[in-house]
Structures are given as C-alpha cells and as structure tokens.
Amino acid sequence: MRFVKRIYLLRTIGLGVGFFCVAAAFVQQPVAWPLWALLVFHGYLWPQVARAWALASRIPYRAERRNLVIDAAFGGFWIAAMQGNLVPSAVILSMLSMDNIAAGGLRLFMRGLYASIAACALGWWLLDAHWSPQSDLPTILACLPMMALYPLALGKSTYEMSKKLAERSRQFEVVSQMDGLTHLFNRRYWESLLIEEFSQRRKAPGAQQKESFLLLLDLDHFKRINDTHGHLVGDEVLRNFAQLLRIHLRKEDLIGRYGGEEFVVILRNIAHADALHLSQRLVERARASQDGVNKLYGCTVSAGLVPFTSDMEAHFVWLQRADHAMYCAKANGRDRLVVWEATLVRNAEPATVC
Numbered sequence: 001m002r003f004v005k006r007i008y009l010l011r012t013i014g015l016g017v018g019f020f021c022v023a024a025a026f027v028q029q030p031v032a033w034p035l036w037a038l039l040v041f042h043g044y045l046w047p048q049v050a051r052a053w054a055l056a057s058r059i060p061y062r063a064e065r066r067n068l069v070i071d072a073a074f075g076g077f078w079i080a081a082m083q084g085n086l087v088p089s090a091v092i093l094s095m096l097s098m099d100n101i102a103a104g105g106l107r108l109f110m111r112g113l114y115a116s117i118a119a120c121a122l123g124w125w126l127l128d129a130h131w132s133p134q135s136d137l138p139t140i141l142a143c144l145p146m147m148a149l150y151p152l153a154l155g156k157s158t159y160e161m162s163k164k165l166a167e168r169s170r171q172f173e174v175v176s177q178m179d180g181l182t183h184l185f186n187r188r189y190w191e192s193l194l195i196e197e198f199s200q201r202r203k204a205p206g207a208q209q210k211e212s213f214l215l216l217l218d219l220d221h222f223k224r225i226n227d228t229h230g231h232l233v234g235d236e237v238l239r240n241f242a243q244l245l246r247i248h249l250r251k252e253d254l255i256g257r258y259g260g261e262e263f264v265v266i267l268r269n270i271a272h273a274d275a276l277h278l279s280q281r282l283v284e285r286a287r288a289s290q291d292g293v294n295k296l297y298g299c300t301v302s303a304g305l306v307p308f309t310s311d312m313e314a315h316f317v318w319l320q321r322a323d324h325a326m327y328c329a330k331a332n333g334r335d336r337l338v339v340w341e342a343t344l345v346r347n348a349e350p351a352t353v354c
Ligand SMILES: Nc1nc2c(ncn2[C@@H]2O[C@H](COP(=O)(O)OP(=O)(O)OP(=O)(O)O)[C@@H](O)[C@H]2O)c(=O)[nH]1
Pocket: 181, 218, 219, 220, 221, 222, 223, 224, 226, 230, 231, 232, 233, 234, 235, 238, 259, 260, 261, 330
C-alpha cells in the first residue's frame, strides 16, 4: 500500500509535468485530436486510475509494478507519436528508466525497456510515423520542468524511504537483542556482550582500574509460584524481578535473562567491595519485596558472584564458575549470595555445604 502511495505521488508529478514535453512536440508537429485526448488522459487521469487499480488488486505492490510497465509502454508510444522528437523522447526515456530502476532494480528496468520498445514499434506502425528528430526551442523549454522537477521528487522520495528503512532496521536490531517478557537483554545477545567483556579483559588486563564481575541470580522455588498462583503470576514475578535489577544496578551493568528464572549481570569496572555490596543488596531487596507494587510473591533469590581472573581460558569458564557459586548458594539453603573461590568444591549432595 505504501509503495502504491509513493508511486502515485511520483506519477502525478512526473506525468503532470511530462504532459508539457509531449504537448509541445504535438504543437511542433500537429497531431489528430484522439492523440491529444489520450495525452490528457495519461497526464491527468491515469495516476488516479493506476492507484485505484493497484489498491483494488490482491497484491497492490505487484499490481503497481505492472502499472510501471504500462507507464513505460505509454512512454514508448509517445516517442512514436512525437515521431522521435529527440529532446522530449530522451527526457521521457531517461525518467522512465530512472523510475523503474529505483522501484524494481534491473529486472523492472528491462521489462520497462521491452515494453517501451514494443509500444514504440506498435505506435510507429499504427500512426504511420516518420522519423523527425528535430526539437524546436519551445519543445526544449517545455522539457525543462520535467528535467528539473522529477529527479528532485524521486530523490526526495528515495531519501525519505531510506531514512525510514534505517530507522526500521535499528528498531529490529533492538528488538532482536531483547527478551520479550522482561525487556532485559536476551541470552544470545547478552552472551555476545560477555564474550566482548571477556576478550577486552584478556587483551588488556590492566586497562581498567577496577575489576569485572559476573553475577548469576536464580529465583528460589519459582516453580511453586507457577503451581500455586498460575503462569501469569509467574510471569509477573519475572517482570518484577527484572525491574528490581534495573532499579538497583548501575547503568553500566549489563543485565540479561539467561533463561527461565535465571538472570545474569556483568558488573563492569567495579571495585571488589562494591560488587559484593551491590550483589548482597539485590538478594536482600528480593527478600524484602514480598508485597507492594513490585512484589515477588514470597520468592527469594540465590546468587553466585565471580570476578574476572586471567586464568580463565574462555568466557564459558566464567559462566561455569558463576553457575557453580549459585549452585552452592542453593545448596546452602537458598536466599543468599556466594562468591566464587578456587576452594569451592561442588558436592554431589545438594543439601550439604559446598
Ligand atoms: N511463568 C513462567 N514460568 C517459567 C518461565 N520460564 C520457565 N518457567 C518455569 O520456571 C520453573 C523453574 O523450575 P525449577 O527449575 O524447578 O526451579 P525452582 O522451582 O526455582 O527451584 P530452585 O531453582 O531449585 O529453587 C519451571 O516450572 C518453568 O516452567 C516463564 O517465562 N514464565
């Protein structure tokens, strides 16, 4: 529909001023009234007819491409009717080509060209035309508005469209990075941020004064929320917890939903004591959010915190350590923070201390 609207505007301008090119050639070499009538129809009625026809069809975009080929055929016919009057013929051909290549690339351009050649040959034969390429001064002058106005209109319309496309693709990019429920970063995108942070830290370990931490948070007994209150409330808890993270973390922290009821945060460029304090505060805030607007329906959170250390060979080691620390928090009774350290040994018995 938008394509039809765009072409309608361009066609109205193009044919409105193009009328004068052909009309001037008809004055230079007089023609019979049916050709004048056809010219008036093409110049001022055809844009309306083409739009209505395209909009009434099942696939307006395809119908409009067909209309563009008809435009090209009209162009070819006018060249024959003007007996090859050189300046208006060249202007019409170049404007039509520009139109078709802009609207449908080389393929539409070639289809338009064939249609122009066929209609020109048919017109030449029907009208028994004679090659008469001279253009007098009034004809040349009548072509000037077309040469000046139409490329401007087409350029403006193409610019507007590419601006819209750039905006759309930016929106798509943002949407593709987000988790639909919580509007935090989704796992795929967040993991790419983790890889980036990891490689920056590996490349230049001393570049930042402070450290980077990975924090993994998992809601406790979340299944119970779903089982007791239903999935809609479960979703609400996930959204509320995401909001809690947004409120209490810093703007440089990269927060993602890792999956289900698991959340991950990269705490960038932060002192050890601050990372610890921030993470501990999140656990306490979750515990305190049992009612109020952002309530968690009794859910607490278990968290694992891991500093970046240069002995990690890959980003997933960082993740594994965070998972390990979080698992220890669960195993130690949940609702707590565990900071990873090398002595932390995963125990086979979930109930025992890590
Ligand atoms: N409402 C809702 N539930 C989800 C979503 N994603 C995962 N879940 C549920 O989250 C629950 C996770 O359950 P478990 O893995 O047993 O974890 P838990 O109950 O939190 O237990 P612990 O982690 O051991 O404390 C499952 O019931 C999933 O169906 C979601 O997007 N919305």
